[in-house]
Amino acid sequence: MADKRIEREKQTVTAMISLYCQGVHGADGLCRECAELEEYALKRLMKCPFEAAKPACSKCTVHCYQPAMREKIKQVMRYSGPRMVYRHPLMALAHIIDGRRSS
Ligand code: SF4
Numbered sequence: 001m002a003d004k005r006i007e008r009e010k011q012t013v014t015a016m017i018s019l020y021c022q023g024v025h026g027a028d029g030l031c032r033e034c035a036e037l038e039e040y041a042l043k044r045l046m047k048c049p050f051e052a053a054k055p056a057c058s059k060c061t062v063h064c065y066q067p068a069m070r071e072k073i074k075q076v077m078r079y080s081g082p083r084m085v086y087r088h089p090l091m092a093l094a095h096i097i098d099g100r101r102s103s
């Protein structure tokens with residue numbers, strides 16, 4: 001269960017960073033900064049101590065991100081969150097359900 005949840009979160013964060021980079025940085029693929037952010041976010045997810053009981057990162061009390069990376073991912077979420085509903089509706093729905101389950 002935890003593996004599937006983490007796997008879904010990895011796909012979602014990858015899609016959100018990609019939408020952000022294309023829309024805001026005009027990149028075809030990922031620019032270096034966004035590629036670094038993606039790598040960082042995926043590593044954090046792999047090491048998340050909560051596993052199956054993982055909250056949504058935005059609601060996490062620990063928040064394991066460094067402040068600079070946290071600021072970057074917040075910008076990505078703000079931009080890509082609403083756009084995910086149109087671009088990746090099933091992924092967006094699963095993300096909402098996962099978030100509710102953990103709150
Ligand atoms: S922010 Fe919290 S929920 Fe998200 S990966 Fe880090 S520890 Fe896990």
Ligand SMILES: [Zn+2]
Pocket residue numbers: 020021022025027030031032033034035
């Ligand atoms: Zn970028």
